[in-house]
Amino acid sequence: MGMIDWKRCPMSAREARAVAMPEAWRDVLRAEVPVYRHLGPEARARFEDRLRDFVLTKTFSADAGILVDERLRLLIGAGAALLSMNISGETFARLRYVHVYEGTIRDGRHGILGTASGADKVAISHQALCHAFQVPDDGHHVTLHELTHVLDAQWSGFDGVPRLPPGSTSTQRWKEVLERELARLREALANGASPGLPAYAATDTTELFAVATESFFERPVALRDAHPDLYALLVEYYLQDPARAA
Numbered sequence: 001m002g003m004i005d006w007k008r009c010p011m012s013a014r015e016a017r018a019v020a021m022p023e024a025w026r027d028v029l030r031a032e033v034p035v036y037r038h039l040g041p042e043a044r045a046r047f048e049d050r051l052r053d054f055v056l057t058k059t060f061s062a063d064a065g066i067l068v069d070e071r072l073r074l075l076i077g078a079g080a081a082l083l084s085m086n087i088s089g090e091t092f093a094r095l096r097y098v099h100v101y102e103g104t105i106r107d108g109r110h111g112i113l114g115t116a117s118g119a120d121k122v123a124i125s126h127q128a129l130c131h132a133f134q135v136p137d138d139g140h141h142v143t144l145h146e147l148t149h150v151l152d153a154q155w156s157g158f159d160g161v162p163r164l165p166p167g168s169t170s171t172q173r174w175k176e177v178l179e180r181e182l183a184r185l186r187e188a189l190a191n192g193a194s195p196g197l198p199a200y201a202a203t204d205t206t207e208l209f210a211v212a213t214e215s216f217f218e219r220p221v222a223l224r225d226a227h228p229d230l231y232a233l234l235v236e237y238y239l240q241d242p243a244r245a246a
C-alpha cells in the first residue's frame, strides 16, 4: 500500500477498513508517539485499526497558517487510538470534524464545538497538540482531553459519563465515584493540600473525567496512588492498566 490520497477523505467506515496501514505512518508513529513503540503485536494491531478508521473518516481543517498534513492527522489519530483501542463498538462514530486552531486559549467548553448532533466537531490547539506527545509524562495531553469530552458528550451530553460497556460498572456507580472524587479534590484544594490532579479537574465531573484521563495515560502510577477508585473506574472503561505497564 502506497500513499494515501487525502482528497478521497473522508471515506466511509467501510472504505477505511479496506485500507492497509501505510508503512510511512508507522515511521511517524515510532518517531513521535512513545506509547506506540511499547505496544505488543496484538495491541499494536488494534491501535492501528482505530487510528486508520479515525484519520480516514473524519474531516480535518485548521486555522490559516497551520498545514493539515499527514503528521498532524496521525498525531490526533494516535490520541483517538490510544483511548479507544480496547473499547468495543463505535467510539467516535458521531464525531465528524476535527479543527486545529492557533493558540492555547481555553474557555467554556473549550474543545467541543457544534451542539446540533451532540459532539460532531472537536477543536484542538496546535501548540498543545505538538507538546502532547513530545512530553509524554507531564500529565497534560490536549488531544486525549478533548477526545475524552467527545466520548462523554456523544453519549448522554456533558455529564462526565461515557457509554459504559455492558457488564462493567453501572452509570450510577460511575457518577457516585466521580462526585465523591470531585468533592475530595475541592476539599484538598480548599485546604491547600496536594489534590493529586491538576486543579482544573475540580471544575465539574466533565472536566474531572477529561483531566483524569490525561493523568491516567501520562502519570498512571501517581493517579492510582492518589485516587485509586477513580483509577479503577478508568481501568474498567478503557480496559487498560497503564500503571501496571509503567
Ligand SMILES: [Zn+2]
Binding pocket: 110, 111, 145, 149, 206, 207, 210
Ligand atoms: Zn475540558
